[in-house]
Amino acid sequence: MGPLVQxxxxxxxxxxMEEINSYLVSFFLDQTDNADIDAYLYAPLKRxxxxxxxxxxxxxxxxxxxxxxGDFSSAISAAAAIEHFQSAALIHDDxxxxxxxxxxxxxxxxxxxxxxxxxxxxxxxSLVTGSVLDDPSLSDAMKIxxxxxxxxxxxxxxxxxxxxxxxxRDGRFDLTVDDYLCMATHKTAYYSGATPLACGAIIGGGSExxxxxxxxxxxDTGLAFQIQDDLLNLVGEKESRNKDFRSDxxxxxxxxxxxxxxxxxxxxxxxxxxxxxxxxxxxxxxRAVEIFESCGSIEYAHAYSxxxxxxxxxxxxxxxxxxxxxxxxxxxxxxxxxxLN
Numbered sequence: 001m002g003p004l005v006q007x008x009x010x011x012x013x014x015x016x017m018e019e020i021n022s023y024l025v026s027f028f029l030d031q032t033d034n035a036d037i038d039a040y041l042y043a044p045l046k047r048x049x050x051x052x053x054x055x056x057x058x059x060x061x062x063x064x065x066x067x068x069x070g071d072f073s074s075a076i077s078a079a080a081a082i083e084h085f086q087s088a089a090l091i092h093d094d095x096x097x098x099x100x101x102x103x104x105x106x107x108x109x110x111x112x113x114x115x116x117x118x119x120x121x122x123x124x125x126s127l128v129t130g131s132v133l134d135d136p137s138l139s140d141a142m143k144i145x146x147x148x149x150x151x152x153x154x155x156x157x158x159x160x161x162x163x164x165x166x167x168x169r170d171g172r173f174d175l176t177v178d179d180y181l182c183m184a185t186h187k188t189a190y191y192s193g194a195t196p197l198a199c200g201a202i203i204g205g206g207s208e209x210x211x212x213x214x215x216x217x218x219x220d221t222g223l224a225f226q227i228q229d230d231l232l233n234l235v236g237e238k239e240s241r242n243k244d245f246r247s248d249x250x251x252x253x254x255x256x257x258x259x260x261x262x263x264x265x266x267x268x269x270x271x272x273x274x275x276x277x278x279x280x281x282x283x284x285x286x287r288a289v290e291i292f293e294s295c296g297s298i299e300y301a302h303a304y305s306x307x308x309x310x311x312x313x314x315x316x317x318x319x320x321x322x323x324x325x326x327x328x329x330x331x332x333x334x335x336x337x338x339x340l341n
Contacts (some may be wrong), residue, residue: 184226
């Protein structure tokens with residue numbers, strides 16, 4: 001086997017990581033003269049921002065602006081808005097799911113307490129609109145259009161979260177693949193792909209055709225990204241070394257894999273029992289994965305994500321874009337589904 005080749009998309013993210021991180025952290029620096037307000041609000045959010053993921057959401061927003069002929073940095077406030085939303089969603093989601101780790105570190109509600117974490121998430125939510133409203137480089141008309149996009153993104157994500165939480169609360173296992181796709185599209189695909197790309201294209205001066213094509217590309221790739229995340233939690237080699245490996249089973253999450261495996265009657269009752277138990281017993285978690293594999297559910301989910309990526313690439317092929325940016329979007333799509341390899 002030859003040496004591993006770094007994805008061009010990861011190279012792109014790494015090149016711009018410092019730029020976007022510095023900008024995001026700036027929202028929590030020197031915001032107050034009150035030491036207690038800083039200690040209980042801005043400092044925890046600063047620490048949270050300093051433990052980033054790959055930052056693909058804000059950076060594809062900026063890339064979309066460049067792809068339609070605009071300036072890469074012109075979309076940085078909208079990019080920050082989306083990442084602030086991501087922070088708020090994750091902080092609140094970890095509380096709702098009783099999560100323990102986020103990006104390899106204890107969740108904020110564990111280190112700071114639930115009340116402080118909720119409040120920090122609330123401030124991050126306010127920055128979704130605040131970061132755009134305070135950008136002097138954007139016209140008032142542009143700000144209004146972007147805020148419509150961001151409000152819609154927020155609403156769609158909260159709708160998806162309502163389904164996710166409601167199904168767990170009510171012990172719902174009578175779900176179809178279409179139910180899952182509706183939930184995951186709302187909860188993840190809008191803010192992970194569709195809205196970042198649409199906002200970037202709007203700021204870059206893209207045509208309506210370009211904006212809507214990039215939105216569609218983002219919906220498909222964002223959904224594929226979520227499906228792959230669910231698979232990595234179950235069978236990812238790197239993830240298997242993490243403390244939260246297979247935590248989706250412990251939390252009883254209705255992933256595409258789980259919903260597909262619940263269809264056949266053969267293992268339905270046993271799988272419901274495991275998913276309802278809250279177990280973190282490695283043997284029970286392995287048994288659930290064994291059931292997923294015997295039902296062909298892991299293979300099904302992976303194949304579905306590949307179909308989404310193929311459709312996304314077709315969408316992108318039909319519009320005019322800067323060719324370097326187009327190639328990076330294609331590399332992004334490939335990276336999303338190659339993470340299992």
